[in-house]
Amino acid sequence: MTIRGKAYIVGVYEHPTRKADDRSLAQLHAEVARGALEDAGLTKDDVDGYFCAGDAPGLGGLSMADYMGLKLRHIDTTETGGSSYVIHVAHAAQAIAAGKCDVALVTLAGRPRAEGMATGTAPRSYGAAAPDVAFELPFGPTVVNQYAMAAMRHMHEFGTTSAQLAWIKVAASQHAQHNPHALLRDVVTVEDVLASPMIADPLRRLDCCVITDGGGAVVVARPEVAKRLPRPRVPVLGAGEAVKHQAGGRIDLTYTGAVWSGPAAFAEAGVRPADVKYVSIYDSFTITVLITLEDLGFCDKGRGGKLVADGNLIAGVGRLPFNTDGGGLCNNHPANRGGMTKVIEAVRQLRGEAHPRVQVKNCDVALAHGTGGSLATRHGSATLVMGRE
Numbered sequence: 001m002t003i004r005g006k007a008y009i010v011g012v013y014e015h016p017t018r019k020a021d022d023r024s025l026a027q028l029h030a031e032v033a034r035g036a037l038e039d040a041g042l043t044k045d046d047v048d049g050y051f052c053a054g055d056a057p058g059l060g061g062l063s064m065a066d067y068m069g070l071k072l073r074h075i076d077t078t079e080t081g082g083s084s085y086v087i088h089v090a091h092a093a094q095a096i097a098a099g100k101c102d103v104a105l106v107t108l109a110g111r112p113r114a115e116g117m118a119t120g121t122a123p124r125s126y127g128a129a130a131p132d133v134a135f136e137l138p139f140g141p142t143v144v145n146q147y148a149m150a151a152m153r154h155m156h157e158f159g160t161t162s163a164q165l166a167w168i169k170v171a172a173s174q175h176a177q178h179n180p181h182a183l184l185r186d187v188v189t190v191e192d193v194l195a196s197p198m199i200a201d202p203l204r205r206l207d208c209c210v211i212t213d214g215g216g217a218v219v220v221a222r223p224e225v226a227k228r229l230p231r232p233r234v235p236v237l238g239a240g241e242a243v244k245h246q247a248g249g250r251i252d253l254t255y256t257g258a259v260w261s262g263p264a265a266f267a268e269a270g271v272r273p274a275d276v277k278y279v280s281i282y283d284s285f286t287i288t289v290l291i292t293l294e295d296l297g298f299c300d301k302g303r304g305g306k307l308v309a310d311g312n313l314i315a316g317v318g319r320l321p322f323n324t325d326g327g328g329l330c331n332n333h334p335a336n337r338g339g340m341t342k343v344i345e346a347v348r349q350l351r352g353e354a355h356p357r358v359q360v361k362n363c364d365v366a367l368a369h370g371t372g373g374s375l376a377t378r379h380g381s382a383t384l385v386m387g388r389e
Helices: 025-040 061-068 081-097 133-139 143-158 162-176 190-195 258-269 286-295 304-311 339-351
Strands: 008-014 049-051 074-076 103-110 198-200 214-221 234-244 278-281 365-373 379-387
Touching (some): 025 103, 025 214, 074 081, 081 103, 081 379, 143 198, 143 304, 162 286, 162 304, 234 258, 258 365, 258 379
Antiparallel strands (some): 008 214
C-alpha cells in the first residue's frame, strides 16, 4: 500500500524548554500534544489514533492516552530508538491510508538533562537480555565510543578527516544562532571543533549532540480532514525503514541502514535525491550525518567528507541545507530520540515558516531521517519524504 498523497502533516510543535525541572514526563507529552493540535486547528476530541515510543511513562501509549483523555481506534508504540518518531509519522500515514484512523497524534518527550543522565558516556547494553549483549558488556560499550569506531573506520577506508566532520558542527551552529530556543547558539569554526576536548578518538566534544529536556508532536490527518484546516498542507510522499544488525560479527562499519530505507522512501515518493531541497538528518554525532548522507545517495560512498566540507550544508551558502534549527548538535535532543525534531523542522521548511535567515527558497521536497541504536552495533534507520501542496 502506497501512502503518497493519502495523509498530510497538519500540525507540529516543539517544546521551548531545554531543562524541565518543573514538569513531569507526562506533562511534557500533554503540552506538546496540545501545541501541535492547536497548530493544526484541532482538539483532542478529533484524535482517534495515537503514536509514541519508549519515552512515554507507565504503560507507554496506554498510559498517555488515559492521561490525555483520548478516545482511540488505533494505537502504536513501536520503539526503534532515535528513528522511532520518523517511523511513527510513516506508520500514522499508513494507518490513515488503511482506514484505521482519521487524525493521528504523535508525541515525544524526555527529561534526560533534568535527571542528569550521562547519555553518551555511560555504558549502554540495549537490553541485558539481548543475545549478543553478554559478549559486549565486559568491554564497557558506550554510545560515543561505538560511534567513534564507525568514524575511525570511515577515516581509514576513505581518508575522511576530522576537519571535514567539523564542518557539520559549523553548519549546525550557523543555523542555531537564529533559533532563540537552541541550547547552543554560539557560532563555531572548524578550529573551535578541533580544539575541543577529545571524548572518544576521533570524536571531540563538539562532534557530539547536546543533552536536553523537552519534546515535540506531530499531527497527521486524512486528506478530507486536512483540506478543512487553515494550515499549509504537507503531504507525506514516501517512507522507508530498515534494520542493520551485527550478523554475528560480520559487520561493515562504513554504512548504515539508510542504504535500504532511503531508496524505499524515494521509490514510494517518486523522487530522487537530486529533487530534495532540504534534509533533516539525525545528528547524534557528526559522523552520523556524514555516513547517512552517503547512504541516502546524496554522494558516492566515501565522498561524504567532500560533500559536507566548505559550508555545503549551510542554508543560503551550500547546495544541501541541513538541520536549519541547529539540530541535535546545537538545538535540541530530547529523550535520545531526535527524529521527532527532524520531522518538525522539515515541515517548517515546507510551509515556509523556518527562520528567514535559514529558510530554503522554493522548498517543495524535504527529507527527514532518523537513526536509532548505534552505527557500530545494531540500529534502525527510517527515512521520510514530504512535499508541499
